[in-house]
Amino acid sequence: MQLLGPLTVVGGLVWAVAQPYRIVLLDREGSGLYDYLFQGPLLAIAVGLVYTFAIAPGLVEDLEQTERDGSAP
Amino acid sequence: MVPRPEIAHWLAGAISLLVGLLLVSEVLVGSEVFRRRPWRAYLFPAVVIASSVLLWLITIFSTFSTMHLLAHAVWAQAALLAGAVQLALVRGKLTSPAWSLVPGVALLVSGAAFLVHEPNDWLYSRSAFLHHAIGWMLVVAALFPLGQALRPRQVVWRAGFALTFVLLAVLLFADRDSATIFGRLGAGGP
Numbered sequence: 001m002q003l004l005g006p007l008t009v010v011g012g013l014v015w016a017v018a019q020p021y022r023i024v025l026l027d028r029e030g031s032g033l034y035d036y037l038f039q040g041p042l043l044a045i046a047v048g049l050v051y052t053f054a055i056a057p058g059l060v061e062d063l064e065q066t067e068r069d070g071s072a073p
Numbered sequence: 074m075v076p077r078p079e080i081a082h083w084l085a086g087a088i089s090l091l092v093g094l095l096l097v098s099e100v101l102v103g104s105e106v107f108r109r110r111p112w113r114a115y116l117f118p119a120v121v122i123a124s125s126v127l128l129w130l131i132t133i134f135s136t137f138s139t140m141h142l143l144a145h146a147v148w149a150q151a152a153l154l155a156g157a158v159q160l161a162l163v164r165g166k167l168t169s170p171a172w173s174l175v176p177g178v179a180l181l182v183s184g185a186a187f188l189v190h191e192p193n194d195w196l197y198s199r200s201a202f203l204h205h206a207i208g209w210m211l212v213v214a215a216l217f218p219l220g221q222a223l224r225p226r227q228v229v230w231r232a233g234f235a236l237t238f239v240l241l242a243v244l245l246f247a248d249r250d251s252a253t254i255f256g257r258l259g260a261g262g263p
Binding site (some may be wrong): 046067 | 077080090097098101105178246
């Protein structure tokens with residue numbers, strides 16, 4: 001479960017390397033704000049980071065707490 | 074100011090990916106652990122309802138085509154209904170597993186809307202191919218909530234429902250306004 005976020009980030013990075021023309025910083029001609037911020041690889045990386053830092057830590061904590069509660073005498 | 078359709082679709086793909094990750098993690102840790110913190114329990118219905126609001130916005134800007142306007146309105150309405158039912162389930166206002174049928178109907182109607190509003194056949198272009206692929210995927214995926222309603226304890230239905238959103242994200246990320254079906258491989262399309 002902890003791997004879901006990092007795997008998503010890695011997927012976005014691999015995608016960015018495979019299709020570098022999607023990253024506007026490398027080729028800025030005729031590009032607007034949407035092209036800078038909302039490219040597929042960047043969005044995938046952003047979702048992975050949100051999951052990794054905002055959702056996964058609390059889930060791990062609660063899962064460990066539940067296991068401790070379950071094993072308590 | 075208004076984003077190109079492909080950018081709106083990539084944003085929808087990002088939302089779908091987030092929903093998919095949330096649902097997959099709920100399947101992995103179990104609903105009891107996942108809902109231990111109230112904000113996490115409310116996250117899925119909140120994201121679905123927020124996405125329905127964004128879909129209504131897109132509906133407003135879809136004035137270039139009546140079919141697109143109607144299709145986006147159907148998706149917005151389906152997302153709003155599914156999100157509202159999920160919110161009521163989390164709040165404990167609804168308890169029967171049969172309410173899982175509502176997301177099922179939402180998926181079925183959304184899939185049908187994809188299929189109906191695409192006038193071209195599968196191999197016409199990337200966009201046409203994806204409309205058909207997403208449409209049929211959602212129609213088939215409607216079986217997962219049906220399974221949840223009939224056999225709520227079997228994890229396969231919840232896992233299938235979760236992975237549906239991950240696959241939907243992949244297909245939405247693959248969308249381009251104008252492209253051959255398999256990109257530089259050049260297969261299919263104009």
